[in-house]
Amino acid sequence: MSDKNKSTAHNDSRRNFLRQSSALTALAIAPQAVLKAAEGKMDEKIAGYFEKMPLSIEVNGKMHQLSVEPRVTLLDLLREQLHLTGSKKGCDHGQCGACTVHVNGSRINSCLSLAVMNEGKKITTIEGLAQGDKLHPMQEAFIKHDGFQCGYCTPGQIMSAIACIKEGHANSEAEIREYMSGNICRCGAYPNIVDAIVEVKNAGGKL
């Protein structure tokens, strides 16, 4: 995605905050009956505003039976409810890749996925990579090759890097750069990130 909207990001978020605050006020004074307008017969239950839905989800090998509002993104669920703060909120609009996690083995932007849409799925976050004190080979390689400076994009970069190899998209430096383009690094550690991925790819170990 283009970053042409970024110059207005500050104003946007301020406006959004104001809008959401006033929406909250409006809803707080609306009677519950109004919020649940009469429904025809549906084959599934409708979750209303702020009404929590049950959610079964496996995160880093552990099953969770949760209760979440439909508006909660997978990223916010991981960070705010499960306190797995490794996945980062960068842009919150699918443009930066800092929130990248694996869902059923495939990498996605968790900021654009509603948590309730992940019913029954298996999520892996950066916290799920290490075996005890033993780091994942990609984590080791990022340290060895200085694949980061400030580190904010790193969890997303590492999750993306592992998927990039597993998908078979790490066959050349050019292909790695193309398939890592959804992960932005403001510090500009790209050459070192590519080096780390090349090394892990060439080592050929199981990821």
Place this chain on the structure above:
Amino acid sequence: MNFEYVRASTAAGAVSMLAKQSDAVFIAGGTNLVDLMKRGVVSPMRLIDINTLPLKEITLSGNKVTIGALALNSAVSEHPLVIKHFPLLSYALKAGASQQLRNMATVGGNMMQRTRCSYFYDTVMPCNKREPGTGCGAMQGINRMHAIFGSSENCIAVHPSDMCVALAALDASVIIRGAKGDRKILFTDFHRLPGNTPEKDNNLQPGELITHVEIPVNAFQQHAYYLKIRDRASYAFALVSVAAALEMQGNKISKARLAMGGVAHKPWRLTEAEAFLKGKEATETNFKAAAALAMQGAKAYEHNSFKLQMAPNAIAEALKKATSKA
């Protein structure tokens, strides 16, 4: 971002749910919709989650390949049937978004994505697409990314998809489910020009669901090329893109299919250029003549006049690349 949420378990159920509430929308991958909702550009009352509908299959039957509307962009781009029959579609898909987004985004959702016009996204700006009657901010504003074909005094936005440009070139059709059953329309008739109703991106009727895209099997495999020109090497929307698919006999073009992205409110099929190229030798002169034909009627605004040069150059370059393929 507040809304009701319900999962549809059948296509018929999804269609009837949508028909019952005008302010409901389907959600599939959500990559565009959730973003628009977070920004307050759209605020549907209810999301109908269609992800569990059995619409992910990609199958070959007779002389056409059928792609389910919920097939993921990444899955379509790497599917053996797509690679074998429609490499152009695979190239276009891979030129769009990032792998993370392609792993979420669906074929139907890609077709339904909204323009990235910054005036559409900025809710304090006028925009006839977002709020009919408020005017077009882009017309006199920063319109570098905007249309050079088919715009109206109400809207100069462009459709952002790469996939749709390839599907337009490949003579695809769209299968649509409504309350009264299925209907089929040409892909090139799916999206609309803005005219007096820029709020309408496409010709879906209220309560309808895209279920499949059909592509007739063709002989363009050897000579297909998708050229995308953008502000950075990857992960950016097209300034101009060209989908070129050709049949060749020796150095002679026997059939040509051409479409452009980044230049109009819909994927822009270049039928005059296609007709001109039929039977012509693959030469630079003919490519440039075809490009000149394609550019007839182009109109630029203050910041996008570079597209009047970039677009014909891109057409000629895409033709060169497509014809020089072994």
